[in-house]
Amino acid sequence: MNRAVDPRDLAMDGDGLAKGEVLLEVKNVSLRFGGVKAITDISFDIRKGEIRAIIGPNGAGKTSMLNVINGFYTPQEGTITFRGEERKKIAPYQAAASGIARTFQNVALFKGMTTLDNIMAGRTLAMHRNFLWQLLYFGPALNEEIANRRKVEEIIDFLEIQHIRKVPVGRLPYGLQKRVELGRALAAQPSLLLLDEPMAGMNLEEKEDMSRFILDVNSQFGTTIALIEHDMGVVMDISDRVVVLDYGRKIGDGTPDEVKANQDVIDAYLGVSHQDEGEG
Amino acid sequence: MFYREAGQFKTTYAADQQVFPILQDRIGVAVILFIAIAVVPFVANDFFMSAIAIPFLILALATIGLNVLTGYAGQLSLGTGGFMGVGAYACYKLATIFPDVPIVAHILLSGIFAAAAGVVFGLPSLRIKGLYLAVTTLAAQFFFEWCFIRIPWLYNYNASGAIEVPGLTLLGVTVTGPAAGSIPRYYVVLAIVILLTVLVKNLLRGRIGRQWMMIRDMDIAAELMGVRPLYAKLSAFAVSSYLCGVAGAMFVFFYLGAAEPSAFSITLSFQVLFMAILGGLGSLVGCFFGAAFIWILPILLRAGPPMIGIPIAAETATHVTSMIIGALIVAFLILEPHGLARLWQIGKEKLRVWPFPYA
Ligand SMILES: Nc1ncnc2c1ncn2[C@@H]1O[C@H](COP(=O)(O)OP(=O)(O)OP(=O)(O)O)[C@@H](O)[C@H]1O
Ligand SMILES: [Mg+2]
Numbered sequence: 001m002n003r004a005v006d007p008r009d010l011a012m013d014g015d016g017l018a019k020g021e022v023l024l025e026v027k028n029v030s031l032r033f034g035g036v037k038a039i040t041d042i043s044f045d046i047r048k049g050e051i052r053a054i055i056g057p058n059g060a061g062k063t064s065m066l067n068v069i070n071g072f073y074t075p076q077e078g079t080i081t082f083r084g085e086e087r088k089k090i091a092p093y094q095a096a097a098s099g100i101a102r103t104f105q106n107v108a109l110f111k112g113m114t115t116l117d118n119i120m121a122g123r124t125l126a127m128h129r130n131f132l133w134q135l136l137y138f139g140p141a142l143n144e145e146i147a148n149r150r151k152v153e154e155i156i157d158f159l160e161i162q163h164i165r166k167v168p169v170g171r172l173p174y175g176l177q178k179r180v181e182l183g184r185a186l187a188a189q190p191s192l193l194l195l196d197e198p199m200a201g202m203n204l205e206e207k208e209d210m211s212r213f214i215l216d217v218n219s220q221f222g223t224t225i226a227l228i229e230h231d232m233g234v235v236m237d238i239s240d241r242v243v244v245l246d247y248g249r250k251i252g253d254g255t256p257d258e259v260k261a262n263q264d265v266i267d268a269y270l271g272v273s274h275q276d277e278g279e280g
Numbered sequence: 281m282f283y284r285e286a287g288q289f290k291t292t293y294a295a296d297q298q299v300f301p302i303l304q305d306r307i308g309v310a311v312i313l314f315i316a317i318a319v320v321p322f323v324a325n326d327f328f329m330s331a332i333a334i335p336f337l338i339l340a341l342a343t344i345g346l347n348v349l350t351g352y353a354g355q356l357s358l359g360t361g362g363f364m365g366v367g368a369y370a371c372y373k374l375a376t377i378f379p380d381v382p383i384v385a386h387i388l389l390s391g392i393f394a395a396a397a398g399v400v401f402g403l404p405s406l407r408i409k410g411l412y413l414a415v416t417t418l419a420a421q422f423f424f425e426w427c428f429i430r431i432p433w434l435y436n437y438n439a440s441g442a443i444e445v446p447g448l449t450l451l452g453v454t455v456t457g458p459a460a461g462s463i464p465r466y467y468v469v470l471a472i473v474i475l476l477t478v479l480v481k482n483l484l485r486g487r488i489g490r491q492w493m494m495i496r497d498m499d500i501a502a503e504l505m506g507v508r509p510l511y512a513k514l515s516a517f518a519v520s521s522y523l524c525g526v527a528g529a530m531f532v533f534f535y536l537g538a539a540e541p542s543a544f545s546i547t548l549s550f551q552v553l554f555m556a557i558l559g560g561l562g563s564l565v566g567c568f569f570g571a572a573f574i575w576i577l578p579i580l581l582r583a584g585p586p587m588i589g590i591p592i593a594a595e596t597a598t599h600v601t602s603m604i605i606g607a608l609i610v611a612f613l614i615l616e617p618h619g620l621a622r623l624w625q626i627g628k629e630k631l632r633v634w635p636f637p638y639a
Contacts, residue, residue, distance in 0.1 A: 134487060146292075
């Protein structure tokens with residue numbers, strides 16, 4: 001696979017951090033929806049170059065955490081520090097501009113557009129030619145379009161989806177849609193890639209493919225990845241560190257082995273009743 | 281058999297990104313353009329030119345305008361008639377204030393006034409969607425109709441309350457007013473429609489068009505790709521209203537010759553909306569299909585019965601026509617919700633594999 005891809009070509013834009021330095025730090029974040037406490041006082045960090053899994057039972061607040069990180073939700077308390085910049089509130093397009101891309105739990109592709117256009121859409125921030133050039137579709141505008149098309153084609157090769165290049169994504173099977181969505185996120189050349197259950201609803205073979213893509217993205221492009229996933233086998237196999245949430249709280253954080261041995265985590269997954277739920 | 285891209289390999293991305301990547305399509309477009317430019321004006325009679333060809337082209341442009349907003353950017357609008365009116369009145373004022381500037385410049389400039397109006401009335405789209413947005417564009421429609429009636433300055437204080445197009449020349453040929461022949465008017469309209477269609481197509485296949493479709497298909501994800509909803513939606517409103525404004529100006533200057541405020545009523549908004557839906561939302565070629573269908577069919581229906589010897593009162597004919605058109609629209613929406621453009625596409629796909637049923 002990905003014979004033709006030169007990793008340097010698709011690597012994220014330099015963020016000036018060495019591998020292992022803290023890329024993103026979540027500090028004491030709490031998020032409420034009316035009376036519902038989705039996230040309560042959570043802190044953790046994501047280091048440059050790692051694959052960081054976020055796990056937890058249904059409704060634990062995993063998706064909400066991603067939504068806080070990329071600016072869909074503004075937490076009532078706490079701060080997010082990304083690439084050394086602390087912020088309380090950020091708009092999603094600003095998060096995108098600062099180098100965060102993501103995929104969604106329920107595929108959120110542009111259904112009426114082709115695979116090619118969907119992945120081109122991921123390059124929105126790389127394209128700047130103004131309205132007048134766009135009207136002419138000529139000169140700088142055309143060159144820009146072609147330069148970006150070239151990048152997109154590399155991603156298409158990398159993900160092995162050449163055959164569906166011109167197919168409207170609404171017509172694709174679910175597994176391929178998930179792959180296209182990964183491609184769209186990669187197209188932005190993010191320094192932090194958030195994946196919300198990229199393997200949900202996939203069969204074994206598709207899961208293996210997807211795991212391989214995630215590992216390749218991480219090792220070849222140097223992209224830091226935060227991954228939400230329910231399949232424990234996959235999580236333990238591919239992640240460097242795991243943070244475990246339950247009922248909006250952090251109950252575990254560490255390497256896969258540490259987390260596996262953590263009694264709170266075992267209880268949460270075995271469904272031990274939560275006596276302390278009403279407090280705090 | 282004959283309509284096939286086999287053997288037409290694309291070796292560059294530029295070639296692959298052409299509007300018509302298939303050779304046969306390019307030939308087809310060239311033939312249509314040739315007919316429109318060099319055949320129609322010489323074989324058609326004055327009635328065909330004035331009552332069919334010219335308004336068809338103008339309404340197709342208005343439909344493109346609405347399609348940019350509704351079909352591509354996903355923002356429903358019922359204010360098309362109003363925005364066309366803004367273009368028409370702006371053009372009228374420009375032509376009376378600066379009579380020496382060529383009329384084509386006025387036509388193209390008048391769209392900018394409509395675009396500005398579109399941006400203002402597009403502001404609510406940042407907060408509201410769907411039917412609620414349609415209601416605010418309806419408010420725009422009524423607001424402009426009110427202006428056209430209540431602000432006498434707009435119609436130069438004419439006793440009739442209508443705008444009357446002055447006779448203007450372009451390169452020495454009279455192109456507006458009662459003295460203008462249908463052929464010069466047709467050529468001006470055709471040139472403007474072709475020019476703007478090409479420019480819109482360019483926008484649609486580039487960054488800006490993609491942003492519109494991203495907002496249409498999944499606004500949350502679009503924002504996450506770095507699209508700013510403010511710019512994307514307002515630029516769609518601006519471009520859409522610009523096209524509608526130019527169409528409105530041409531509607532008065534090259535077709536109606538004079539217009540009362542009622543020319544730009546909600547009826548026109550709906551007529552253009554039907555054209556867009558029937559042609560196919562999100563398709564440029566569909567705009568021409570839709571405009572042809574909705575504009576030409578009633579004319580045929582009215583002319584048909586007397587021609588084959590069935591006497592029918594003009595008024596009855598009008599009623600029957602509305603009923604037939606209405607029924608056709610309903611039937612069409614049920615049978616092919618993606619419009620005539622989709623039928624056209626299916627036809628082409630069939631033709632590609634012909635004589636076999638599958639590729
Ligand atoms: N927009 C919202 N409004 C109200 N409550 C919400 C909203 N989003 C999430 N919640 C609530 O916050 C809690 C955490 O939800 P979240 O989607 O983050 O869980 P999750 O860990 O991603 O679960 P799953 O594994 O099912 O995807 C849930 O109780 C959910 O009902
Ligand atoms: Mg979730």
